[in-house]
Amino acid sequence: MIILYGTPPTRAVRVIWLLNELGLAYECRSVDLMQGEARRAPFIDLNPAARVPVLVDGDVVLTESSAIPLYLAEKHPEAGLIPASLADRAQMYRWLFFLATEIEQPLWRIVRHGELYPPERRLPADIALAREECLEMLDVLERHLAGREVIAGDRLSVADFNAAYTLDWAEETGLLGQTPRLRAYLDGMYARPTAPPTIAEAVAAITAGPGR
Structure with missing residues (x-):
């Protein structure tokens, strides 16, 4: 049985989506980041970086939400989620790195300085800079999708x-x-039958609490 540590709205969503898309059975185990569970055993033994998600697949323990989906897709080539041609694979990797470095990083800065860091560590000016940088990179992706239905290749x-x-x-x-x-x-993408909850839906479910 595959075990996934981390639940929506964290970046575990990326892994959940691939698991759903591949039709794989898995157990999702919540890690309460706000209560410090990621920094205590047994989780810290799985990921010394104290971050979710973490995938455990038999003897394979894998971290990083960009790496785990690649592992799952390569393990199940019948799904065709890794492009067949070298050129298309190169484009897939290009955009994976672009998303992680050029879009996700400024989003993280907005979160950290807006609500995550204690007030004395927040840099409000960096929020404006991060928004500006993120908007610029989103425009790059917007132009890339002109006439395209997918990020890389033709599927x-x-x-x-x-x-x-x-x-x-x-x-x-x-x-x-x-x-x-x-x-x-x-x-x-979120209209796909395998789609996990959106961030807003996941937050709403957490706010409602169990049994609501």
């Missing part, structure tokens, strides 16, 4: 599932207002 790949979560994060941060292609792409 869905791991890059699309990672992109959908990252764009949902940007949407929740109020940064997709001037990117109609990205919004349409995001709507299309």
